[in-house]
Amino acid sequence: MAPIPCAVCKDSRALIVRPKNHQKLCKNCFISVFEEEVHQTISTTKIFSPGERIAIGASGGKDSTVLASVLKTLNSKYNYGLELVLLSIDEGIKGYRDDSLETVKNNAIQYDMPLKIVGYDELYGWTMDQVVETIGKKGNCTYCGVFRRQALDRGAKMLGIKHVVTGHNADDLAETILMNLLRGDLSRLARSTNIMTGDDSSDVRRSKPLKYAYEKEIVLYAHHKKLEYFTTECIYSPEAFRGSARTLIKNLERIRPSAILDVVRSGEDMAKMVSEEASLFDHCRSQEGPQINEQGGEEDTGGCGGSNGRTSGGEMAEMEKLLVENEIASEREIDFTSEPIIVGEKSAKKLLQTSGAQPKKQSQPKVNRQKLGTCSKCGYMSSQQVCKACSLLEGLNKNRPKIEIEI
């Protein structure tokens, strides 16, 4: 069979079949098309402004490595005028994070970007090695996820930066959308589809420039540009159960590659259909009102290199138990709103007596609007009196002499 020419330039031989749409491209055109699509995402959503300082959440994994490389290329090619900084979080996992941070240090030299590393021990007085020693492997991912999310924001504040970009890709987003659907969480569904969360009134904004990029294409891009990245999975979750949403996404991609992007777009459309009570949907920067970033929320997905989409095994079982209990409770309700009842005087009295015996419950409880506040302990933003990280930290510190946390 004759070699297939590249679909774009028609000259070179096609070496790559794009996972996104099965387009056959040569190496140079693939790199160019990939970068161009990221640029289109950035320019159409206007997530950057000239002169802005941007912190790239860098883990050493493929997503953040590709993000740093692409942003550097586009920043010079299209004159974004951005000042790019690498920001890494050291969880304190010996044999894993120290090796991946070496990769980030090499990237910093290679891309000529400043690098800031913030450690858990520096912020919280605990490394993940110590956390696992205390509580064991089960549940430690929750601690790590909560800590990391806050640490990234606090690291950005140390640098005086108000905008953090992460390497979440289309696969991560599609997975998050399906997961929130299975959880029945409309608020989180609305927030997770936004390319940027938060605005000027928030401490730190988050953006996902690789939102429409496929994971497979990110790997191909890294490979053909010969980018160095770290691939080892977190050593504390080698047996973690892969979420069913992720398995479903991978199967979908096999049947129809464009389905991942279709899920993302459906998520965006559904986000607009969520009632305003359920979410403060910040579609553009000029819209009033801050976007709430819930602790341990939607952006836990896809962090920490290769540990994408890991969830605790019992999550669906707990959800099922809760829903069954809700259903049993709702069967005891008396529903007066199903249709208008025309009753005589005697019947009306009976109904009143009955309703007195069993107080009427709201069939659909009003979705509580979350309010942005600050933690009374560390000053970080939180919807509760004390933020999640401090709550977890308090539990850990009960078994240890008190250590002052400095910001």
Added chain:
Amino acid sequence: MDTPVALVSTTHTICERCKQNPANHKLRTEKVCAQCFSVYITTKAIKRMETYRHRGPKTQASKKLLLPLSFGPCSTSLLYILNDHLQGQYDRMNRATYELIVVHINIFTTPKDREISFKRLQEFQSRFPRHCFRMINLEESLQVEDIDWNTIDTFLLPETRGQISPDVKLSQLIGSIVSPTSRAEMVSILFFRLLVSFGRKNNCESVLFGDSITKLAEKTLTVIARGNGSSLQWQVSDGLSPLGISCKYPLRDLNKKEIVAFSLLATPPLDGLIIRDDTTPMSSCEKPSTINDLMSQYFESVESNYPSIVANVVRTCGKLRTMTSQNSTPCGLCGLPFDNEMGTLSCDSGISSSHQPIQLPKHVSSFCRGCFKLVSNTQ
């Protein structure tokens, strides 16, 4: 004679509802007998038919309702339940508030398959004689005027010239679609359009689907995976659809396993009528070739362990508002309103332009995102 309690508890369990019969059925968290199980299923379905209770003046005419029959356990169970419901109404009040028109749509085109379907429909007629039974073929959807056939033919049948019979044309149309999952989507869209068109011609007020909550959850994720999240409300919710007819799902409170179990308890038995597509463990190992099949397998596995999560998916989507925009127009294929501005990014035109260099803007504006990809054969 008084039986010792210990002996009773060791031999079998008693039904938790009636406390009399042996409990050989599991109803969510309860163990119940066959009769209580049937009553539960029937009550759940009839509850959804409350809008057709006796109300208003006695001279009010009966409403016509369309019931699509696939010969599967769900649509047959719905027919069985509503048949009893109508009989009960007639026995008590000497009249019924609604009447059913049962329709079977032939998807397959071979004469032998149609002969088999026709005979089966006759058996249904004998079993439920009070209803009107009709059979139509999928190629009749080619005459649905609301569908933009000119544009679709341009995309999918560019070489066809002259007159050909409708069934051959339909076969060519579907055969020209590249991927199996797109072919399945085209068939289901045409099926639905034909159903609505038939219902309107026969002055039906609503279409009663036999979809279980499992089926609705599958449909929800299929629609989302198609990129049509904005039209989700029209496809899985009860109520008036943009196509001018109401869609109702009386069995939406029940999952598929429960309905299948119910269909095995009917008296006299329905076994001679129902076509069962029982999935063996062997076939579930096969890789699904369409998105529908994937979602079907997925929720089948989720349902066995977490049935409430399946119901919660559909309930969650029911809370979404319908998107009514000034820019919305009906799609030339599926007929649902869409906003051409919603969710459109340059990435779309960047990708599609490499496939359709001669593409004109007017084509884009007449189809929603999912249907445009279907029609333009871009996977």
